Structure formats: C-alpha cells, structure tokens
Amino acid sequence: MQITRQADYAVRAVLHLARMNSSERAATSTVAKEQNIPPSFLAKIISQLSIAGLLHTSRGARGGVTLARNPGEITLLEVVEAIDGPIQLNECVGSDGGCTFDENCPIKPVWCDAQEELVARLKRTNFGDLLVKSR
Amino acid sequence: MQITRQADYAVRAVLHLARMNSSERAATSTVAKEQNIPPSFLAKIISQLSIAGLLHTSRGARGGVTLARNPGEITLLEVVEAIDGPIQLNECVGSDGGCTFDENCPIKPVWCDAQEELVARLKRTNFGDLLVKSR
DNA sequence: TGTAAACTGGACAATAAAATCGTCTTTAGA
DNA sequence: TCTAAAGACGATTTTATTGTCCAGTTTACA
Numbered sequence: 001m002q003i004t005r006q007a008d009y010a011v012r013a014v015l016h017l018a019r020m021n022s023s024e025r026a027a028t029s030t031v032a033k034e035q036n037i038p039p040s041f042l043a044k045i046i047s048q049l050s051i052a053g054l055l056h057t058s059r060g061a062r063g064g065v066t067l068a069r070n071p072g073e074i075t076l077l078e079v080v081e082a083i084d085g086p087i088q089l090n091e092c093v094g095s096d097g098g099c100t101f102d103e104n105c106p107i108k109p110v111w112c113d114a115q116e117e118l119v120a121r122l123k124r125t126n127f128g129d130l131l132v133k134s135r
Numbered sequence: 136m137q138i139t140r141q142a143d144y145a146v147r148a149v150l151h152l153a154r155m156n157s158s159e160r161a162a163t164s165t166v167a168k169e170q171n172i173p174p175s176f177l178a179k180i181i182s183q184l185s186i187a188g189l190l191h192t193s194r195g196a197r198g199g200v201t202l203a204r205n206p207g208e209i210t211l212l213e214v215v216e217a218i219d220g221p222i223q224l225n226e227c228v229g230s231d232g233g234c235t236f237d238e239n240c241p242i243k244p245v246w247c248d249a250q251e252e253l254v255a256r257l258k259r260t261n262f263g264d265l266l267v268k269s270r
Numbered sequence: 271t272g273t274a275a276a277c278t279g280g281a282c283a284a285t286a287a288a289a290t291c292g293t294c295t296t297t298a299g300a
Numbered sequence: 301t302c303t304a305a306a307g308a309c310g311a312t313t314t315t316a317t318t319g320t321c322c323a324g325t326t327t328a329c330a
Contacts, residue, residue, distance in 0.1 A: 001215075001222050003136050005318065008225055011242055027276065041319055047278070060327025061275040076245065080136075087136050090143055106269040107146055110211065114256050121249050134241040140288070162306065176289055182308065195297025196305040 007083040009037045010045050014054065014079050018071035018127040019134075025064030045083060052082035072128025077119060087122075089115045142218040144172045145180050149189065149214050153206035153262040154269075160199030180218060187217035207263025215257060222257075224250045 012035045017026060028046055032039035046065055049055045056068050067074065081087060088094045090111040147170045152161060163181055167174040181200055184190045191203050202209065216222060225246045227234040234240065 001136070001138050001142075001219055001224070003225055005226070007136075008227075012237075015242065029276085038319055040321075043277070044279090044319095050277095057277060058327085059275095059277045059325075061273090062328055063276045063326080065277090076242070084136055089136070090138055091140070092143075104269055106265040107150065107211070109268075110256070110260050110265075114253055117252060117256070118249055121245070121252070125245050130241040130245075133244075134239055164306080173289065175291065178307070179289095179309090185307095192307060193297085194295075194305095194307045196303090197298055198296085198306045200307090 001089075003080055004084050006041075006045055007080045009035070009042060010049055010079050010083045011076065012037070013042060013046065014049070014067070014074065014127060015130060015134075017055070017065060017067050018074075018131050022067070022070075025058065025062070025066050027064045031065070049079070049082055052078075054078060054082060070128065071131055072126050074127045075123050076125040076127075076130075077122035080122060087115060087119055089118070136224075138215055139219050141176070141180055142215045144170070144177060145184055145214050145218045146211065147172065148177060148181065149184070149202070149209065149262060150265060150269075152190070152200060152202050153209075153266050157202070157205075160193065160197070160201050162199045166200070184214070184217055187213075189213060189217060205263065206266055207261050209262045210258050211260040211262075211265075212254060212257035222250060222254055224253070 013031050016031050016035055020026060028043050029039050031037070031046075032042045035042075046055060046057065050057045050065075054068055054074060056066050058064060077087075086094070090108075092105070092108050093111045093115055148166050151166050151170055155161060163178050164174050166172070166181075167177045170177075181190060181192065185192045185200075189203055189209060191201050193199060212222075221229070223229045225243075227240070227243050228246045228250055234243075
C-alpha cells in the first residue's frame with residue numbers, strides 16, 4: 001500500500017524541474033544529485049516520463065530535461081500513473097473486471113470508493129499549486 | 136499502490152468467518168477452498184490475525200478458526216494493518232519522521248491528507264456493516 | 271572535424287515480497 | 301492409547317522492485 005520509490009523519485013524530479021526557469025534545461029545527473037536519487041535509476045524514470053509526454057529531453061552536449069507543459073498543467077496523478085501505472089488499491093478494483101469469484105462481494109465497493117477519492121485528490125493537485133506552497 | 140494479496144486474503148477470510156454462525160469453527164483448509172486462497176498461505180495469514188487478536192484458533196481434531204469479537208467490532212483497517220502493517224502511502228509519510236531531505240517539501244502534506252482520508256474510511260468500515268450489505 | 275556532455279537501451283545483480291512445501295506439535299474422539 | 305484432523309513453524313522457490321553497469325548514439329561547441 002505504497003507508491004513505489006520510482007514514482008516518488010519521478011514526482012520529486014518533476015517538482016525540481018518545475019522550480020527552474022522554464023527556459024533552462026537540467027541534466028539528469030544534476031537532478032539526481034540535488035534530489036538524492038540514484039542517477040542511473042533516475043535516467044530510466046525520466047525516459048518513462050518523456051515517453052508519457054510529461055517531459056522533453058534533448059540529447060548531446062548542453063542537453064537535458066525540461067517540462068513538456070506548464071507546471072500548472074501537470075497533475076500529481078499523471079506523474080504517478082506514468083510510472084506505476086493506473087492506481088489500483090486492490091486487485092479486484094480495476095479495468096480488467098477483477099474477481100468474478102464472489103458476485104456480490106461487499107468489500108469491493110469500499111475499495112472502489114476509496115480509490116476514486118484518492119485518484120480525485122491526486123488529479124486536482126498540480127505542480128503549479130505545489131510550487132506556490134514551497135516558496 | 137495496492138494492498139498486498141495477503142491483506143486481501145485476510146479480509147476475505149474474516150468476512151467468511153463473519154458470515155458463519157458464531158459458535159461454529161471453520162478449518163483453514165475449508166476457508167481456503169471456498170475463498171479460493173492458497174491453503175498454506177492462508178495458514179500463515181490466519182496465524183498473524185490470531186497473534187493480532189482478531190481470531191481465535193484451536194488446534195487438533197475438530198479445531199479451527201473463529202472470530203475473536205463480534206463482526207461489528209472488527210474494522211477493515213484492523214485486518215489490513217494486522218497483515219500489511221500501518222498504511223503508508225509514501226515512505227516519507229510515517230511514524231519514523233521520513234525524509235529530512237527537503238524541509239518544506241510541498242508534496243508530503245498531500246500524501247498525509249490522502250492517507251488520513253483512506254485510513255479513516257477503512258476504520259469506519261466494520262464487518263458487521265459488510266455482512267448486512269452482502270445478504 | 272573532434273570531443274566531451276548528455277540521453278538511450280539492454281543486461282544484470284541485490285533485495286524484498288509473495289507464494290509454496292514439508293515437517294512438527296497439538297488434540298478430540300474411537 | 302492410537303489416529304487422523306488441524307494449526308505452527310521453518311526452509312525454499314518464485315516474482316517484482318530497486319539499483320548498477322556499460323556500451324551505444326546524439327549534439328553543441330571549440
């Protein structure tokens with residue numbers, strides 16, 4: 001019942017980028033150092049975030065990473081789900097239908113509601129808001 | 136970001152026991168079969184629930200498992216935490232203080248609030264209520 | 271055009287979690 | 301007292317997560 005370290009790293013990396021001037025690029029190694037994240041591990045995470053369309057990367061000397069959008073247009077949910085996949089509090093609560101074992105299982109709705117609440121909360125939290133709070 | 140299978144199994148096992156006549160005992164193997172849980176895995180889970188004081192077990196022939204209390208007095212939170220330990224949405228949100236890295240990290244409060252909400256929800260859901268809904 | 275900085279991608283090791291297996295101990299009842 | 305049913309306990313296997321390493325590829329700039 002925890003987001004993975006990867007997702008936590010991803011969130012911190014995005015926040016780091018959000019704090020910078022939007023015209024600057026940051027090298028993965030710099031972000032890793034300042035955020036205390038294993039560098040080669042972060043490289044993979046950034047690659048995934050880039051594939052997900054949240055970051056832009058540029059290779060070569062003076063290359064680096066920037067946000068693909070405004071901080072205010074990136075939600076916590078997007079970042080977490082780009083790494084961990086869809087949030088799913090229990091196996092039975094998911095797109096794949098889940099446990100067909102007990103048709104009227106009374107527990108499933110509890111997980112569903114809790115999950116919806118959590119997802120909604122992460123969705124309404126964007127990095128623009130987070131930025132304001134951290135200054 | 137998911138409860139463990141163990142916790143799910145625990146919840147289903149407790150619900151199974153809650154559905155029975157309170158004077159009856161159920162063998163672990165029976166519960167495992169009816170709830171579709173690997174038997175030897177369930178044995179360990181039941182052992183943990185017993186140590187946590189949620190179940191009573193009796194050994195020997197005609198032994199088995201019963202709830203230690205009324206279904207209405209057992210919450211979903213207790214069962215989940217007996218198996219998975221305290222719910223903690225992220226490493227930094229916990230009793231051990233967490234990341235001292237960024238003193239005014241704006242993300243931590245988000246995880247804290249979300250976690251509190253989830254915990255509260257699981258705490259107010261007891262197996263007495265669940266029983267009613269499943270009939 | 272050469273070179274150093276930077277991302278890319280794959281293979282792999284270490285660790286933790288999930289699941290399984292086998293053996294032991296306890297106990298009700300014939 | 302003997303036996304079969306049942307839980308207790310420890311060893312092992314499997315799988316996912318986390319982290320490392322290294323050999324490519326791209327590109328700005330001297």
